[in-house]
Amino acid sequence: MNSLSSSLRPALVMTVLFALLLGIAYPLAITGISQMVFPGQANGSLIRDSKGVVIGSGVQGQAFTTDRYFQTRPSAAGKGYDGFASAGSNLGPTSSVLVERVKADVARRHGEGVGIVPADLVTASGSGLDPDLSPAAALAQAPRVAQTRGLPEARVRQLVAAHVEQPTLGFMGDPHVNVLALNRALDALRP
């Protein structure tokens, strides 16, 4: 067939040319520009302590499980907040595994004195790396954190309120609190 043979050269040459342009030149150019213009974000919005050690990312979440910190949501990323294994639980609404997990988490929160448990506190996020809590889920933990740290509860609630980020223009998403930022502020207040 004439079309068949006449298509081979353009198919091969175009594959090579587009691979060079779109697979090499484009991403490298974007990398080069962004490393100059937005070096912080381009390198993962890394946060360092006073000694320069990387303690996390301002964008991606990390696990908090101890009582003295605001705890993060359940995570299905590896053993929890594994940056190399982002994942949701993928459990369906009628899964007994899901219900048992939620039941156990709800019982634990009730044990801490939480009344109505905010949904995000006992559900796993889509990425397993959710950096945020809802304001309600953070406030629900304020009494525990205040008690563990020996701080007045009102002071801790104030700290949460100061860290609530409202949705862009009021409607693009939901209000949220970055847990790493909140816990760093907590450490700064009383280590």
Next chain:
Amino acid sequence: MTIQGWLLIAAFLGILLALTKPMGLWLHALYEGRRTPLHLALGPVERGFYRLSGIDPDREQSWRGYAIHMLIFSAVTTLFTYAVLRLQAFLPLNTPGLAGIGPDGAFNTAISFATNTNWQWYSGEAAMSNLSQMLGLAIHNFLSAAVGISLAFALFRGFARRESGTIGNFWADLTRVTLYLLLPICVVYALVLIAGGVPQTLTQQVTATTLEGAQQTIALGPVASQEAIKMLGTNGGGFYNGNSAHPFENPSDWTNLLQMLSIFTIGFGLTWLFGKAVGNTRQGWAILSAMIVLFLVGVTVAYGAEATGNPVLHQLGVPGGNMEGKEVRFGIAASALFSVVTTAASCGAVNAMLDSFTPLGGLVPLFNMQLGEVVVGGVGAGIYGFLLFAILAVFVAGLMVGRTPEYVGKKIEAREVKLAVLAIAVLPLIILGGTAVASVVPAGLAGPLNNGPHGFSEILYAFTSSVGNNGSAFAGLTAGTPFYNGLLGVAMWLGRLFVIVPMLAIAGSLAAKKHTPASAGSFPTTGGLWIGLLIGIILILGGLTFLPSLALGPIADHLSMIRGQLF
């Protein structure tokens, strides 16, 4: 449901409608091969591409020539990616020392990206080197999208031309769409995403010592450059396993809105271009209206179901909407909207895990794909899929009044109707056939994570998503097995081929016809009656086939959930 949620949906549609004509005008310049301001910078690149590959961009092709060149190009790029993935271990930019991808996995992924599906059996951050992501995968995000738009151009020419033997030059369409549309938008878009927090580096990992003293590995890479075309080209293949739920792919609520807009914007523009090409922009707006009606029904159902939440969890003392699998920064409305956008288009990106949606919330994405992804649809693929339904709709209208059907100045005759039916009938056959096989053989039954009807939904979703070239998943399904990799790989290929080839044949057949001016007896294809007929035909022909399978999956799941029955 909240006022903020509906404001988001209204703002989303408002911005898109404002962009429809500007995008359409830009596409029109490319459709006609006219000069654009970008030719100053990129014209030499375009001419260089033609010269090196020995192409005369002004030499037009018959539909057969167009189809063969497109298919050979797809085959070569598929083999290229297969080779890159297999040889990953020996190629540069692989700091973690990742092994090559196995034969069944590479087969599946190469087809997946070449067909604009971006079904992913693997976890991006753990399986793919930076080079594989850039060179093996992201180039297809451009090229499969450019192919889709080129094919739409070819079909539009079929409607617009009179007694013509040709429908354009594939290489010219492909090169122009890539250079003057996709690439320039992506350069700006990627930089905006980076400003919003998406990484772009050749470093693949950084280790952090968390506040609690644990070690956390942070996976990085050239994410933004891939993210931009992943959305704009309705590809959907995430850099990370978490896809657009991952904070590095989609850091904030405004990047989320931007991502949703970029999925639809070319699709909206193409409806306007269709109207312009056939000489009456109201034809394009009529199509877009039908799409928007179907879209809003989907959004309302999905948003309502997710906002209502799971009664089983309510009983445990967890009130409110369904947050399992969702990110706090997006919340219910932005997650539900995203899921409808991504499956109405053939994008397949997710910002929340669809497997954990409520049964009815998950039914909407599934049903969107089963309708053939014609509600806006993938770039190019959506509008040409929609026009197949339009051909059937005028045929049905013609039967009712006893006249030879016409559409935008072309007589629709037996050949066109047969080809349209072929394309529309083969897809359910592959989806339901594949699902049936996987639901009985042990290798298929090993896949689902969830038990009961939800497990069946996972299998049904996988075949629907593959054949529809969507790529989203009920991701609990363990799909990285030779059985699923092989079967779904074939399903993706057939799903693309059985629409494209009949569609191009229709384009060729229409181009050769004379123009039939509208008369008093012509069925008007711009008003409310036409929009209603289109919606009816899409729901009946596209949707009805799947009702039994939906009853076994999501509907049974919903009834179980209400009764509190667990699996």
